[in-house]
């Protein structure tokens with residue numbers, strides 16, 4: 001598995017993703033998509049929209065406003081309870097999510113170093129002492145063990161000195177090295193070892209004011225999910241589209257959350273894009289529809305190249321479920337920091353429509369022609385992150401290979417996802433006939449596939465560059481294509497496949513139809529028809 005630093009550095013170098021406001025020192029929780037990143041992200045959103053809206057009879061789309069009536073957030077329950085437990089260090093002031101603290105301590109630099117020291121000594125007291133007066137001073141200056149080693153270690157001596165650290169005793173070890181002067185244990189800060197405050201809820205809602213004068217302006221919130229825009233438009237869409245149950249409404253758009261600990265590159269940010277579906281169905285059919293959506297969404301990621309060993313479904317435990325949810329399953333991806341949520345698929349029952357009905361006084365019901373009865377539909381919600389999907393596709397596509405003794409970095413994107421579909425490369429940029437022909441071919445291919453012309457380096461280097469950004473095919477124009485004083489033009493170009501690095505020689509007149517075929521997965525067919533070309 002590639003580490004995140006490699007992905008971050010490739011993304012910056014090749015123009016996929018940049019740190020937001022970098023020239024001002026950057027904003028830790030926001031990222032900007034560069035020339036190739038915007039193509040990749042647009043491709044992810046386009047495929048999601050095509051597969052979930054345009055290719056289905058039972059789906060329609062929506063694009064609701066980001067700012068909504070403040071009552072929406074009362075009705076949805078976000079104002080009362082959309083929060084995460086928050087804890088801060090009383091020494092260095094760093095903030096962490098209370099429910100992520102143990103992981104953060106476990107992965108912290110100081111704990112890693114302490115673990116190593118404990119593993120290397122038979123006597124725990126000696127190990128702790130050496131560490132407290134050595135590396136601990138730099139890495140965890142505010143840890144009780146580092147600040148008061150004699151007191152803490154005298155306690156250890158009475159307890160156990162022949163100690164071998166095992167993961168299951170993590171809590172016990174922490175209690176012994178992080179405690180107040182009266183001996184009461186506390187959580188240590190992952191950054192400096194200081195005392196963490198007791199967790200309390202912190203709202204994730206980002207406030208804003210609509211109107212020029214703050215005192216009289218309407219206070220509202222930047223939406224924390226796109227879903228509520230769909231629920232409040234349920235009746236508008238139903239009346240306008242005359243859809244019958246079951247049917248769904250899809251939306252792609254920005255959402256905002258005041259996350260306590262954004263991080264892991266674009267995985268958790270305060271501004272992000274969601275791709276959400278609210279699928280309305282008859283009560284009683286909800287469990288079946290839920291399972292169908294779980295299967296469909298799980299298959300979708302694999303259809304566009306996510307390897308099956310890197311993706312899994314995780315059923316929510318009873319105590320994780322929102323009180324109104326009947327069942328929820330996460331699609332998880334094996335990101336560099338471990339298995340993490342890519343998409344959540346929940347059965348939200350009739351909770352949201354009923355809440356908005358109660359708060360707005362508007363009836364949000366469906367009239368069933370068959371039973372001649374009004375009912376409130378149940379809703380299944382497949383809710384995916386566009387940024388997390390982009391990150392998963394990038395990580396999954398990343399490959400490093402040895403080719404003739406050299407390291408080749410290649411992003412093996414599905415052709416539909418690749419930012420650039422075809423690169424047209426002239427073999428000699430000083431030969432005007434080659435250059436003109438290559439530019440003409442680029443112009444033609446561009447009408448159908450996003451293609452680029454590049455003559456800024458030698459052919460070998462141009463291939464490597466295109467491999468590194470995941471371009472599935474390169475077309476090379478050479479002297480044989482255009483002819484010279486000695487030989488007539490053969491009017492053929494070389495087409496190179498990114499993954500196999502195989503080449504075929506194709507007549508220019510057939511190039512458009514060949515590209516159509518190979519973009520749809522027909523490379524081996526083309527090899528059979530034209531034969532492998534070795535230069």
Ligand code: GAP
Pocket residue numbers: 224225226227257259266267268269270271272273274276341342343344381383384385386387388
């Ligand atoms: N309407 C349901 C809902 O919003 P969620 O699990 O909170 O559910 C759905 O969010 C998806 O949105 C997540 O699976 C993730 O892909 C994406 N997402 C949520 N918070 C995010 C954040 N802070 N940064 C990036 N993506 C996020």
